[in-house]
Amino acid sequence: MMVFKEMLKERMKNDKLTQTDVAEVLGCSQVMVSKYLSGDSTPARIGITLKASSLLNVSIETLMVAVANQEKRNGLIKEA
Numbered sequence: 001m002m003v004f005k006e007m008l009k010e011r012m013k014n015d016k017l018t019q020t021d022v023a024e025v026l027g028c029s030q031v032m033v034s035k036y037l038s039g040d041s042t043p044a045r046i047g048i049t050l051k052a053s054s055l056l057n058v059s060i061e062t063l064m065v066a067v068a069n070q071e072k073r074n075g076l077i078k079e080a
Contacts, residue, residue: 003070004063005039007056026051039074042067 012022019033026033026048035041043049043063053063 001069002066003073004042004066005037005070007066008036011056025055039070042070
């Protein structure tokens, strides 16, 4: 089960992207990227979500599943 932070880490490693690079692409702060990488946060704004799906080269649906999986792992969403 892939989660958002793992997808982002993998893309950064493969493309040799820094947190600053990702922040520029997503239009957010480097602090926010750090929170994404630690799993403390997931994209909440639609603009960042759209840019993240483009950066990760995945569909919005795939990204949203990864975000939901991470939020489940963090206890923010309960399994039905």
